[in-house]
Amino acid sequence: MNQTNHAGRPPIRYRLRRRIQRHRRLIACLLLSAAAGVAVEAAVGEDYATTTVVSAAHDLPVGKVLSDADVALIDLPEQAMGGPAYQDRSQVVGQQLAAPLSQGSPIPPTALVGDGLLTGTAPGTVAVPIRPADPATVQLLAPGQIVDVILSTGNGYDVASESTVLARSVPVVWAAPGGSGGTWPGADDDAGLVVVAAGAEEAAALAGASSSGDVHLVLRTAP
CATH class of the missing domain: 2.40.30 (Elongation Factor Tu (Ef-tu); domain 3)
Known part of the structure; x- marks a missing residue:
């Protein structure tokens, strides 16, 4: 038995259900996009502890005697630190590289000629x-x-x-x-x-x- 209102049209809830079924894929994509946006916003908004370290200001060859222009200070998440690194420019300026370094790479003690x-x-x-x-x-x-x-x-x-x-x-x-x-x-x-x-x-x-x-x-x- 068809359910219709006085004007001969199905109730609103039935028309809404048909529209949802007709566009269910589009609705699913929209919901997934919204969920992804919320996740990204939550990740970006989360605070991570960082450490300031001395890094290569540009690509540096092995044997290079470091000058102040060769190094820069950058902030790295503590979770990304693979080992000890210098935190003061004066600790590395004048030292000689024992290995090549790419721009942005932290400078560890093992990269310098010495102990x-x-x-x-x-x-x-x-x-x-x-x-x-x-x-x-x-x-x-x-x-x-x-x-x-x-x-x-x-x-x-x-x-x-x-x-x-x-x-x-x-x-x-x-x-x-x-x-x-x-x-x-x-x-x-x-x-x-x-x-x-x-x-x-x-x-x-x-x-x-x-x-x-x-x-x-x-x-x-x-x-």
Whole structure:
């Protein structure tokens, strides 16, 4: 039995139901859009704790000695911090980069030539600078590369040649970019300079090795 009003038309609730059924997909899309808008507004409106850190003001190459124009202060959510970072420009200006950094990247201690390069190493490990006899060797190296350090003495003629392994399987923590770079304390030129992480006994053998003969680096796979 059809339900109609006195004018012969269905009641309003039936006409409304038919319209809803006819446009149910459109209504569903509108409801989803509204729900998404509410979620975005809630997320944007939520306050996150931030930390001010020193970052790269532009793309920086390895070996770069940082100036005030190379760094900037940015605010990062604490949840986005992957580890320790500097919070004062003066802590990094004048320091040399041990790795390249992209614009906006926070500057961690491990990115600078110095004690930060030894982060995570065994207690007593020291950073030892050495100069291979062939400076071109440095172009084959990158931080993390494992090497043996060998000292060759004599010339094979009037003095017999002799080779001694000074250190085995030590990691490179820094190498002069392209065979040259900025300044290293106590050296006028970084050309051919390599820094390895070594134990106390190995460090004693490596110190001054270049003045005793020719130092060679043999690349190894990670142990």
